[in-house]
Amino acid sequence: MKSKNWFLKGVNRGIETERFPLSPPDEVAAWSGGIAGKGNANCPTDAITNNKWDAEKCIYCRRCFPNYKPTGNLARTEPKKSHGQFKKSFFIYPFDFGTCGACNVELRALSYPQYDLNRLGIFFTNTPRHADAIVIMGVFTPKMRDAFLLAYDAMPEPKTVIALGVCAITGGVIGKNPDHVSVIDIPGCPPNPYAILDALIRVRK
Amino acid sequence: MRYYRYGEPEGRLIGKLGNYDLYASVISSASNYVQPDQEIRSRGEFNFSYGPSTGGLMESVRFLISTPGEVINNISAHTEFKQRSLKIIGNTIEDAQLIIERLNGFHSASHAIAFLLSIEDALGIIPDDKVQAKRIIEIELERIRSHIYVLSRMVEPAGFGVPLSFLNSLEERVSRLIGKYTGHRFFFGINGINSVNVDFAGIYVDLLPIADEIRTVQESLVGSAIFVDRLQNNGKVRSEKSTGTVARSSGFHFDARTDSEALPYASLGFMPVVELDGDAYSRLIQRINEIFQSLEIIKKMDTYSKLDIKFTSKDNSSFEKDGKGIARVESPAGDLTYLVEVKDGRIRKLDILTPSEINFPVFLESMKGGVLTDFHFNWESFGIWISELAVSIK
Numbered sequence: 001m002k003s004k005n006w007f008l009k010g011v012n013r014g015i016e017t018e019r020f021p022l023s024p025p026d027e028v029a030a031w032s033g034g035i036a037g038k039g040n041a042n043c044p045t046d047a048i049t050n051n052k053w054d055a056e057k058c059i060y061c062r063r064c065f066p067n068y069k070p071t072g073n074l075a076r077t078e079p080k081k082s083h084g085q086f087k088k089s090f091f092i093y094p095f096d097f098g099t100c101g102a103c104n105v106e107l108r109a110l111s112y113p114q115y116d117l118n119r120l121g122i123f124f125t126n127t128p129r130h131a132d133a134i135v136i137m138g139v140f141t142p143k144m145r146d147a148f149l150l151a152y153d154a155m156p157e158p159k160t161v162i163a164l165g166v167c168a169i170t171g172g173v174i175g176k177n178p179d180h181v182s183v184i185d186i187p188g189c190p191p192n193p194y195a196i197l198d199a200l201i202r203v204r205k
Numbered sequence: 206m207r208y209y210r211y212g213e214p215e216g217r218l219i220g221k222l223g224n225y226d227l228y229a230s231v232i233s234s235a236s237n238y239v240q241p242d243q244e245i246r247s248r249g250e251f252n253f254s255y256g257p258s259t260g261g262l263m264e265s266v267r268f269l270i271s272t273p274g275e276v277i278n279n280i281s282a283h284t285e286f287k288q289r290s291l292k293i294i295g296n297t298i299e300d301a302q303l304i305i306e307r308l309n310g311f312h313s314a315s316h317a318i319a320f321l322l323s324i325e326d327a328l329g330i331i332p333d334d335k336v337q338a339k340r341i342i343e344i345e346l347e348r349i350r351s352h353i354y355v356l357s358r359m360v361e362p363a364g365f366g367v368p369l370s371f372l373n374s375l376e377e378r379v380s381r382l383i384g385k386y387t388g389h390r391f392f393f394g395i396n397g398i399n400s401v402n403v404d405f406a407g408i409y410v411d412l413l414p415i416a417d418e419i420r421t422v423q424e425s426l427v428g429s430a431i432f433v434d435r436l437q438n439n440g441k442v443r444s445e446k447s448t449g450t451v452a453r454s455s456g457f458h459f460d461a462r463t464d465s466e467a468l469p470y471a472s473l474g475f476m477p478v479v480e481l482d483g484d485a486y487s488r489l490i491q492r493i494n495e496i497f498q499s500l501e502i503i504k505k506m507d508t509y510s511k512l513d514i515k516f517t518s519k520d521n522s523s524f525e526k527d528g529k530g531i532a533r534v535e536s537p538a539g540d541l542t543y544l545v546e547v548k549d550g551r552i553r554k555l556d557i558l559t560p561s562e563i564n565f566p567v568f569l570e571s572m573k574g575g576v577l578t579d580f581h582f583n584w585e586s587f588g589i590w591i592s593e594l595a596v597s598i599k
Contacts, residue, residue, distance in 0.1 A: 029389050070388075099592060100311075101263070105311055144287055
């Protein structure tokens with residue numbers, strides 16, 4: 001990177017974007033994917049009952065360890081509906097109901113060179129008027145409800161809602177989840193960027 | 206309380222912590238802290254409402270900007286939109302910690318460690334040296350990532366695509382390193398009372414390539430006259446009521462790593478670096494310098510673990526179930542303090558003073574007289590998290 005020209009610096013650095021989903025994720029933190037095992041779980045959110053793990057409730061506190069261990073697979077849930085019409089172009093609008101900031105950061109990471117969501121026809125938009133999906137994050141907060149309804153009303157049809165993170169899906173340990181009907185829930189506390197990308201790809205199939 | 210005593214005001218006033226004024230080593234019930242005026246007083250300008258939900262902001266917050274079109278004559282903010290009410294009082298320490306870790310997820314390690322240090326102070330537990338060393342590594346790793354993140358947020362509004370990608374890539378690599386060593390990209394679930402369930406041995410070697418690249422990005426960023434011009438004299442501020450990078454970039458040597466005994470930075474011979482101008486450019490340079498300082502600290506800690514220097518373990522076989530404790534650490538954003546009261550192993554009272562609370566009024570003040578196009582550069586340079594501000598404990 002000796003050149004003073006930024007364009008050349010970028011070219012010299014080469015391609016960092018990974019081939020996911022065509023190849024497996026490069027590196028996933030152990031406690032952000034699937035969990036399996038049996039026995040006493042000591043789970044504060046009832047994510048494990050009868051030896052069965054529920055991704056939508058798990059906050060990865062590790063109290064279930066060593067009876068339960070990470071599987072190394074991405075945590076995922078199935079889409080409730082397919083949105084094939086967004087296959088070529090999918091604009092998403094992040095909406096922070098009441099987060100701790102971690103979900104915001106992990107969603108933003110999709111634009112980083114390693115993930116580069118644009119190569120898959122997925123884009124962030126700065127306004128709900130251009131959005132196909134609104135991605136809600138965090139627990140329910142009364143003052144953001146009106147903002148959410150305004151944003152949702154401003155979106156053109158067809159449109160959909162995606163819930164990102166345990167707070168938005170079940171409330172986790174922080175509070176109550178926002179009242180919504182989502183097309184897909186992306187579990188995690190916070191969800192790994194690979195898991196978010198995986199869900200956004202699957203909802204368009 | 207080992208780190209603090211009640212007394213008359215003395216030394217640096219850090220902020221208001223619950224019903225007390227917090228100084229460097231004293232908490233005082235006398236109130237000398239006056240919240241700066243945040244009200245709009247417009248004189249014919251129109252009020253531009255920015256937020257609470259818009260693409261340019263990471264979190265939900267509404268700014269009301271009074272402007273005739275370009276100059277910002279006044280600015281106020283509503284942070285209550287995403288106000289969270291956290292149920293902590295009455296919880297066990299372990300349950301409370303689950304929530305504390307999620308108070309501000311991006312600075313989760315700092316919050317968890319400050320909380321646990323205050324608990325240990327309350328219960329008369331003296332943490333082991335090895336535990337304290339690992340805590341320092343955690344906070345310094347968090348600082349490196351946080352500073353890279355802020356740098357990238359400052360580059361983004363300039364449309365500076367290539368350096369933005371460089372910085373984003375570096376941040377992701379640090380996140381993956383954290384995930385590799387701790388099992389979680391935000392340090393969740395690894396800290397406990399007098400324990401850190403992680404082996405950081407070898408992490409400095411993994412960080413070295415990242416350090417080299419940060420130096421290259423630094424040389425290129427400060428060599429770009431157009432970018433530097435957006436930052437110099439933008440958001441210029443020099444306030445004794447600021448903390449962290451904001452304070453140190455305006456000549457103040459404020460740093461909990463030197464004036465708080467909660468973590469043993471003194472044994473490392475740590476001295477904060479400072480910049481003098483107090484503008485967004487100084488904050489950028491300050492953050493870059495602090496990244497290298499953090500790397501040096503991690504190097505020392507990593508070396509200690511390799512040399513297998515004997516860390517002393519304290520006798521904590523019997524400790525109290527009740528007590529009151531306070532601890533202050535230097536989070537990536539600045540002074541972070543927890544004041545806690547424990548009764549029968551449960552949280553009876555909790556007050557938190559966060560750096561975002563301290564720096565937010567300073568940011569608003571610094572924005573007056575600036576222009577609208579300066580807003581994002583200045584806002585991002587402060588590294589403020591609304592999740593640290595819009596939160597109440599119940």
